[in-house]
Amino acid sequence: MRYILLLLCLFSLSCSNEKVLQLPEIQNAKITEVLDVSPAYIFYDETQPDSTEFNRKNLISTTNWLVNVDKRLTLKQVLPHLQYLQNKRRKASMHKNENAKNYFTCNDTSIKNLGFLEFTDVDYKLKDVDFDLYISTKKDSIHYQINVVSKSEIVLKLISTEVLTIVTTIESFEEKLKSELKKYPISTNAIFSKNLTFQDYITLKSKLAKLKSLSLTIDDNEFFY
Structure with missing residues (x-):
């Protein structure tokens, strides 16, 4: 079958x-x-x-x-x-x-x-409609924003400080996030460029799914721009 x-x-x-x-x-x-x-x-x-x-x-x-x-x-x-x-x-x-x-x-x-x-449970949203209100609720927690601009540019930003920014690629993204998880449990949400291929989107989603057991909470709200 x-x-x-x-x-x-x-x-x-x-x-x-x-x-x-x-x-x-x-x-x-x-x-x-x-x-x-x-x-x-x-x-x-x-x-x-x-x-x-x-x-x-x-x-x-x-x-x-x-x-x-x-x-x-x-x-x-x-x-x-x-x-x-x-x-x-x-x-x-x-x-x-x-x-x-x-x-x-x-x-x-x-x-x-x-x-x-x-x-x-994923909720697909447009970034220019709901994003600012959503982010305002995350400023007092250890929350990372994952901005997937392209296959070669993924930006990790700590929302509470807006200082720590790690730029990585889809190939090295998993190891970068693992290194942050060694410091403390974190929550995260993802925003995606609509120019990404569905293959690149699935690649990143599968990597995130593997990290959920490592003290990582992934928000079901996904934003697109």
């Missing part, structure tokens, strides 16, 4: 038209199996106005949702569809299965099979 699902995610067939969806890659996923599922797809399609095709017709509200996003898309292209899915899930949970969750489907290269990242 998992092998069939992998083929479905990588090479989804729609009627007579073959559509290829390139899953984002991760390594050593904590979640490698999800049961009772229904899928949604966000394809890369240059024939569409925004180069995306959003297929959600197979979603069932009472199941876990596997959201398959082409890694070549940018966050600007993907974000409206993710906001739609989150809103739909929250409305469904009010009346149906409160335990159903949302997952991104990924290609776990370490096991050559599927891996999953949960995003059920």
Whole structure:
């Protein structure tokens, strides 16, 4: 069953038209199996106005949702569809299965099979709308802001002082944050440039997920600019 699902995610067939969806890659996923599922797809399609095709017709509200996003898309292209899915899930949970969750489907290269990242509780927000009010509530705590400008520029800033700024890359980001966690437990939130590819977004999300056991609290509010 998992092998069939992998083929479905990588090479989804729609009627007579073959559509290829390139899953984002991760390594050593904590979640490698999800049961009772229904899928949604966000394809890369240059024939569409925004180069995306959003297929959600197979979603069932009472199941876990596997959201398959082409890694070549940018966050600007993907974000409206993710906001739609989150809103739909929250409305469904009010009346149906409160335990159903949302997952991104990924290609776990370490096991050559599927891996999953949960995003059920993530709230996708625009930075210019809600960010200032949100940050004002964090100034009295040890809270780091992670600003992902690009794959080669990630800025870590301690909100309480606004002095300590560590600029790193997506490749060395994990070790930089680990060194800060050795000093004290911290909380953090992430803000992302909408020009990032979905692959880069998933790479950072998977690294953060691995650090949650090291006294790191990750806020479910994600901001985009």
